Amino acid sequence: MARLTGTFWGIGEIRLNGQNATDEHLTPGWTPYSERLLVGTWDVTDLLHSGENVIGALVGDGWYRGRLGWDGRQEIYGDENAALLQLDVECVDGSLIRVASSQQWRVARGSIQSAGLYDGVAVDLRHEQRGWDSAGFDDSGWESARPAPVDTSVLEPRVTTGVRTVGEWGAQIAPRQGSTLVDTGQNIAGWLRLVVVGSSGDEVVVRHAEVLEPDGALHTASLRSARATDSYVLAHDGETVLEPHLTYHGFQFAEVVGASVVSATAVAISSADRPRAEFACADDRLNQLHSNVVWSQRANFVSLPTDCPQRDERLGWTGDAQVFAATACTLFDVESFWLSWMRDVALEQDDNGSIPSVVPNILAAVGTGDDRTWTSGRAGWADVATIAPWAVYESYGSDEILIRQLESMRRWVSHLEIRSAGNLLPAEFQFGDWLDPDAPADAPWKAKAPAEFVANAFFAHSARLLADAEELVGDATRAVLMRELAARVAELTWSRWGEEAIDTQSGAALALELHIAPPAEREHIGARLAEGVRDRSGRIATGFLGTPLVLHALAGAGHFDEAYEMLLRSQPPSWLYQVEMGATTVWERWDALDPAGHTLAASDGSDGMLSFNHYAYGAVVDWMYRAVAGLAPTRRSPGYRTMIVAPRPCRQIPWARASIETRLGTASVSWTIQDGDLEIDLVVPPGSEAVLDLATTESSRIVLNDLAYTGGLVSPGTHHVTVTSPRVFSAAGEASSPQNRASLTGPSL
Ligand code: BGC
Secondary structure, three states, X not given: OEEEEEEEEOEEEEEEOOEEOOOEEOEOXXXXXXXXXXXXEEEOHHHOOOOOOOEEEEEEOHHHHOOEOOOOEOOOOOOOOEEEEEEEEEOXXXXXXXXXXXXXXXXXXXXXXXXXXXXXXXEEHXXXXXXXXXXXOOOOOOEEOOOXXXXXXXXXXXXXXXXXXXXXXXXXXXXXXXXXXXXXXXXXXXXXXEEEEEOOOOEEEEEEEOOEOOOOOEXXXXXXXXXXXXXXXXXXXXXXXXXXXXXXXXXXXXXXXOOXXXXXXXXXXXXXXXXXXXXXXXXXXXXXXXXXXXXXXXXHXXXXXXXXXXXXXXXXXXXXXXXXXXXXXXHEOXXXXXXXXXXXXXXXXXXXXXXXXXXXXXXXXXXXOOOOHHHXXXXXXXXXXXXXXXXXXXXXXXXXXXXXXXXXXXXXXXXXXXXXXXXXXXXXXXXXXXXXXXXXXXXXXXXXXXXXXXXXXXXXXXXXXXXXXXXHHOOHHHHHHHHHHHXXXXXXXXXXXXXXXXXXXXXXXXXXXXXXXXXXXXHHXXXXXXXXHHHOOOXXXXXXXXXXXXXXXXXHOXXXXXXXXXXXXXXXXXXXXXXXXXXXXXXXXXXOEOOOOOEOOHHHOOOOOOOOOOOHHHHHHHHHXXXXXXXXXXXXXXXXXXXXXXXXXXXXXXXXXXXXEEOOEEEEEEEEEEOOEEEEEEEEOOOOEEEEOOOOOOOOOEEEOOEEOOOOOEOOEEEEEEEOOOOOEOOOOOOOOHHHOOOOOOXXX
């Protein structure tokens, strides 16, 4: 039995006897290193043999020492890389051998001349030290390792998964004049493994991009200062396999110059390596949208929840994480991922309780002097402190995250209380309903929904979530106080901005979903929201904060026809516009490509903020599970212990199904409209129960397993439900337009 324990100040890949010792990349991932550095443990028994064994590691800059952020800063955490490794072997005779990194170890530079997360690698294969990680290698020319001036008191065992390969497939290669174009068929975070033919000394350069310009050139402007380029100098004539280490790129396409390409393999990486849900329905465009969101989560769950995987950013933007939290929990088993990152959120919380806009917080040292309001405490961003723990609790059913985060939630809400001085939050910069499609391209915070309304709505929401958490795992007296605070802030917010706010989709959605509007107003707000949607043919008019809520708000007010009209619209701006334009992940901006395939140019004000892989708008998938397929967890009995079965059939979508691997087992709903009846197959896992909330008309009859159903909970097992004369909704405007569909291909995993 052999156990390997280790970490890096930087990032590393551990090698044992010429092989990778772990199946992970970018170890140990990114945490606020001065507070917390994660140590991994791996079983490496199968990699050892009798006789001489060799352990080593490739070490690079990563987040610790490399360039981070758009302002070119480096060495944010330290100026020297270091490795800490320990191998414990229990021999068959019971004796123990421990081999640990020390000054007896040796170091040298190999073929990798540089490796940066944003910039890629520069490799000179002529300097490769063949066999350096296997027995028999002569390392007498290598230098002795030096003790590094590092703080080992911050070491902590890692409780979440590492970054792994989640897919590998052959990419298409197309020779062009002087280069080869590689198309992976799918926008990913990862890299290419190439087999090339060239001559010794040739330089092979691989540049990456998410999309092509209409003339076929790589679109690299959106990468901003990230070079996203791997270069290799070949060491011999003939075939060579090229694969980068200690970096990753966000890309679908690559251009290779300097050698002819024999084959290209796409390697996709992610920390989200265990899908837990499946969704399918009669409209392939929605299935593609679902796939796009799944891939955006994969590409942006790389050690931490990032905004994007390609440009000089890739930061843990708290708003993006907040908006997507519920959807992320549905799609993948990422409970431990959240437990880990939320711990970082608490560690990075400012002394005054404010939550930074990015975690790990590399903005703390940005641009001293000028207005730094935006770096911390912004509505909808900082509220990740309260919203994400609830999403995790509701989806997986364990209150552990609430227990662990309670103090951080309290500190955030009391910070808001202090800032509001017993009243409302003052007017100040907010990201607001960021990237509202009607905001100027160069001022994405200038949304239609009033920023102060949005800010205070989130204040009330955070107070209410804290009250819920106090009731469950905290202090009952505080729960009462928080509920009063939430009610007071909601009331003040409503009376000050309510009327103005509900004229906007996001304002109405927040008023309803965050319970800002008084109960008596809800019906009228829902009706007005629905009317606006009808009047504008389902045109989406929400940014980051309104988008996850708008369909829930329509549905909650009973306006499913309008919710479907928005969901199924394919004219820009809409979710399906990007699908029909051939997207394989979710775009950052609704208008990232015009119908002719031109990218929104920096000169149009995009300022290079034009990612094709931002998951925020993908939060709509949560609604597809809950309302289209009709499978949802409940707040009061979380983790699908009580599951809600509430499909809302739509004329344009005659069948849908979804399943989720809950902690109790598989939960699934599959329905179809047959001869005018709604036929539902249902699987309720052991230890769970289902609430049926069905779309009926006055003449409907409900039959459960051949018996008339008159109400009550459905017990574990497999069931069949028939609803005669069900209520079937209908999206006005466009229906599915198969002739319009882009060719939707990609790898199947
Ligand atoms: C990021 C966003 C983020 C935003 C905040 C952008 O540059 O990519 O997703 O939330 O800044 O302003």
